[in-house]
Amino acid sequence: MMNRVLEKGVTGFSWICAMVLLGTVSCIVGYLLIKGLGTINITLIFGETDPMDALFFRKQVFDGLFPAILGTFALVALSVSFAIPIGLAAGIYMAEYCRGIVKRVFSLFFDILAGIPSIVVGLFGFSVAIFLHNYFSSRIYPCLLISALSLAFLVLPYLIRTTQVSLENLPEDIRRTAPALGATKLQNIFHVLIPRSLSGIASGVILSIGRCAEDTAVIMLTGVVATAGVPKSVFSNYEALPFYIYYISSQYSNKQKLLSGYGAAIILLVICGLLFAIAFFIKHRLTYHVLYKP
């Protein structure tokens, strides 16, 4: 009898949980959309500057999201361009070259790196910047480059891991065919193994891009500021969307500014959502395209 009640309760409970979760997500997204959709227009992004002037950097944009959006893109591009070569190379090393105790040690350290809170990585980036400023060149201070490097450290373990796992998951026969035909190990890796595991690697890359785009804790320690305009060099401070959202949430000066925060949140949500959708799409489709549609 008791068991009956328990069993009924379990089913009911799981329904409630599912509904609570769905309800919460729709509340969060719905609230944003209701409050913010109306603010999304050309003025939100470009302020009073003519969009064409802004896009060609002829004039600076004030009171618009353009510098923040551009800053986020610059930041993401820079950090993945650091992280991808290193991450993929290390992933290939882990999957194809590393064996035994060395492999265990390496993967332990990558797991630890993956677990480190982003703010600690940010603190590290900040300390490195100050260290370089004091002992190396007074022209270095927390800036776009430092942020990008710190973010690269943050996503490295994800890239290494997705690369390693996608390579290791390949069936043995695929792995053995090319060497049997006389291919070298590297030829096998570049011409057989990587193309075969591209979907896994690519979705890892895209998820890392999403991680770079959304992170706030690292960049707020390493050079993002509220007002910088479009960054002119990698040694310059910059603006970024997630920081803008944080900044507005605590210190909006008027209703108008607060609304622009909602707008920025929707834009960021759309960017991250798109990246996520692409990652899923690629996971399902890319293999097909790469292998069967040359």
Added chain:
Amino acid sequence: MKRASCLAWIFVFMMAGNLSAFAGNLDLFEGMKGTLRIAGGTAHIPVMKEAAKRIMTFNGDIQIIIAGGGSGVGIKQVGEGLVDIGNSGRKPTDKEINKYQLKMFKWAIDGVGVVVNPGNKVKALSKAQLIDIFSGKINNWKSIGGVDKPINVYTRDKASGTRAVFWKKALDKGEITAKANFVVSNGAMKSAISSDPYAIGYVSVGYIDESVAPVALGGVVPTLENVKQGKYQIARGLYSNTKGEPSGLTKKFIDFIFSPEGQKIASEKGFIPVQ
């Protein structure tokens, strides 16, 4: 004939003079290039932003970067050479001035006012009441004539010049309860107070608008007028500090802040210009 042409020339000169006065003092930045980095005091930010906007609109080759952080940060960062101008809402201490060879530029007078939510009935406090509220001894609005709700105290961190001035001049260096919520800037204080109906905090007088209600302290309301006339005692200067004698773009920027146009911006943003 000669006289007429002379008059005409005078006329042209006068027009030119008028025009340049009209275009403001932005001519300073003609042909300049480069990046100017400003950090520190958060009370200064609206003025800095407006000045930066005008300068960058006038000359797109100049980039001005503005960060907050608080007065302590401004002084420290300019001293370490991390920024070109470090703002502070308090006078740098002699120790700081000597350590970093700071040059101070006081370009406006400001006050620090106690603020509550506009819906709050309490609009006046005695100094003793204020000290008790911030130390946590008085913790319900009811005991000072408000609704029966707990008081939510908001404060700033140690790097804040606003906090330093408020703590010294309004609280007589009394304790601030550890239960107080922390906010990171004058702007954040204003938005926190305006969204929390049971809040109390302190903010630069220049920031006070209809979204928060000023509280009279000992019968004097913290307004620009009262600060100007010296009736409201919790006043302070707004400083921009440089490491050593400023030069180049830094000097131009400071000159601009002291120019009629710069001083007008300060006054528009709710501060009392020094000139």
Added chain:
Amino acid sequence: MKLIDRSIEKFFWIAAVLSLSITVLIFGFMVILGFPLFKGGQFFELLSQPWLPDYGTYGIYPMIVGTLSISLIGLVFAFPLSLGCSAFISVLGPKRFGRVLKKIVQMMTGIPTVIYGFVGIFLLVPIIRELFEHGSGMCILSASILLAILISPTMILFFSDSFDQVPKPFLDAVDALGGNKAQKILYVILPYSLRGVITGLILALGRAMGDTMIALMIAGNAVAIPDSVLDSTRTLTAHIALIIAADFESLEFKTLFACGIILYLFTTFITLSVRSFDLMPWRRK
């Protein structure tokens, strides 16, 4: 040709060593920069003292309490929710609905943290403030609710993965005995995937402790040791974000490295304990 091959392979190795050294370097930097704290034996004093900058005491005990209370209470909310949802996805719910829910949960992992914080400030905080009439609404409760929403998706996906690991014959046996879905999850799946559930819980704890934005935006950042869940508090992570701007040479600033070291050690400990199960999610096939 041989040389090129060699140098490419060398590059793979260098990349791996470089990544490994970053892990070490981060810790090394914290310890070296926080070294003055160790020299005077202050490090352990800091762990037990309050934060009273006006009196020159820079203890981080309140922040440790803050971190633990927000993340543990967050887990208390998130754990049953995740367990229920993953049971729904794997077994209990209608198949189609379960799949849709899983897709939504996957999408949720992509929502930026700062957006949870942003909505939290304007939606949740006023509700909590009016509902409980205690404090500003920026408190442990609000922060841990949002944190629960933040960490649930990863936990749900992890749980439902380990539920799917249960060998099919086990499930068929339940069907053959005429058992229903609820019995399947209670008597077969849960006991079988207990290790997976514990692992997921530990991973989620690590994620919760490492989060900065939710605590920074929602918890109010007071430095008192909280008496109730409606009190405002400050976490180690938020503390780093708030004090980062302080004078680099001050003791105040040095305590940041103490926070950093504690967070680093704690998350490393979590990684190690998960590994001791050898159940890191990406290692299971």
